[in-house]
Amino acid sequence: MIISWLANPERFSKVFAPVRPYLAAATAILFVWGLYLCFASPEDYQQGDTVRIMYIHVPAAWMGLFTYLVMGVSSFFGLIFRHALADAAAKAAAPIGAVFTALALITGSLWGKPMWGTWWEWDGRMTSVLVLFLFYIGYMALHASIEDETRAAKSTAILALIGLVNLPIIKFSVDWWNTLHQGASVFRADGPTVAPAMLWPLLIMALAYHLLFVWLWLVRIDCEILSRKYNGLRARISFREGGA
Amino acid sequence: MPFAIRVEGLSLKKGYKLLISDLNFEVGPGECVALTGANGVGKTTLLRALAGFAPPHAGSIRIGDDNSDDSIVASNSHYLGHAESLSPSRRVDQELSFQCEYLGGTAGSLAEAVGKLRLNSLLDLEVRMLSAGQKRRLSLARLLMVERPVWLLDEPMSPLDTEHRALLAGMMQAHLSDGGLIVCAVHDPLPFETRELRLTRAEVGEVVYG
């Protein structure tokens, strides 16, 4: 009900425009707090100061995956209900996700050097994140290459969904290829194994990243709506001037 | 073949923009509707929608009784667009026999169509060597090869010379008197009785959501 009510782009803009400044402020505050906690938290007894990269790296990797999920769900709605706002939402999410994923790759590499003594470790997880990054690049390249808006939206939506279905398969195949990688250490059935002193800043940072995503996403969706409106108006003006 | 197309409240989009809104008309057996209107007004879009190539934004395209569904149109119609649906690198006879087999015609009907459209001298040539008018004649062959009640034609006369225009007009009249129906986008009036459907521009550039 609420979703279909909000699905009108005009209404969507009107409802969320006033929210955005607060969202931006909350994001900034959380980042300041989170970063403070990162540096206030104790050093790791093995990794020393380099462990602080984790607070940037881990949430970025989560967000890379989360954004792809958002993109996939938006694409699904765009395809099934042929809704323009869902198309805009999927398109708006892609560059944000790509940046998160790139950040995860770069910080992972910076973290890997002091930890494993190498800039790049061809382990299952790094490789999967790299493939995820390639998905984002492919998605954006495809969107940019098709001029017709609706066609671009549809083609990229199909691509995003195929990607979503294939991601677990690719992850599995890459893991199958190389089973040598660290086990997931924060979310486990038997509770987190990261020390509480490290868990807190990590969770605050993760929350900050999520808010940052939502804020950027809303701004970009609004831009998309406005640019479509602009194109529509331009077509109308050129038709009137052309006088047919 | 009693066959009718009924269009009710049809709206069509191009991209996110509305091109045709709330269009109503009906074509019955033996009837030819001539689509007219300025360039870019949506004649081709409407013909493609009638062929079932693009789903309507709103409204319905029905065939015969109310209970039949949209997808039947494609398999009951011939669509002749601007592009000739021919591969330049193939020989004329190869293309003709492929179209005949694919659409379900017989060897006899193929030979008859070749004779009627005087394609005999072209059979050994590659499609790339043909002129625009010759290509169009080649495309027209499938109207005769495979009998289908609905003909959707997008400016079928334009590349043809006077002689072949008369030939096509004859084909169309014969189709109509057999109880077929034709929807045809035209610039110049056809040389037989038609019903004109003039398309005018809907709210251009209006962005339609949903």
Next chain:
Amino acid sequence: MIPAALALLKRDLSLAFARGGGPVLAAGFYITLMAMVPLSLGPDAQTLSRIAPGLTWLCLALASLLSLERLFERDYEDGVFDLLRTGPLALEAVALLKCLAQWLGTGLILSLMTPVVMIILGAPVDAAGLSLIAALIGSLSFALIGGVGASLTLGSRKGGVLIALLVLPFYVPPVIFGAGLMDAYVTGAPIAQALGLLGAYGLFALALSPIAMGAALRSALN
């Protein structure tokens, strides 16, 4: 329906083989690529025989990309799809038949060459049979996924490079399973799992790609 399918298959095959187009090109590319390997890595027999299975799969994947650009583009530009859509076959079936013709024209030939290439690079001769079977399954997956890429980029004018960018990440699983299968065989490890996974991915591609191609073509052709 079946005569129409056969007619379409015949037409696409004759187009593929006309003027020695796709198949000869792909085969030439495949051989050239493999010839570059010893030239870039050195002719050391031990190194070559160790990496031969993996390299062959990489080159098979790359060679499968070659003619994807023309898979739907040619008929799209000539308006042939308008004709095909008024026929008895659903767009999904048309796309699948075109992929099949593409595979018969390139993938099959590349697969037949694979054991030879692998042996020249130093893989054991008794691996030939298995490598042929694996290459047949793999190249069919490549053709199907490639078809999805080709249908998505239809009319985008960036063609080949874009298709490669879109499609290669999806080639990861078959490349891994196929190369892993050959590795397992050479080192004497059990091959059932890798062969099963390769086959499963092939079936997955066969089930999913017609739906995706149908949807993409429909949006491109309206």
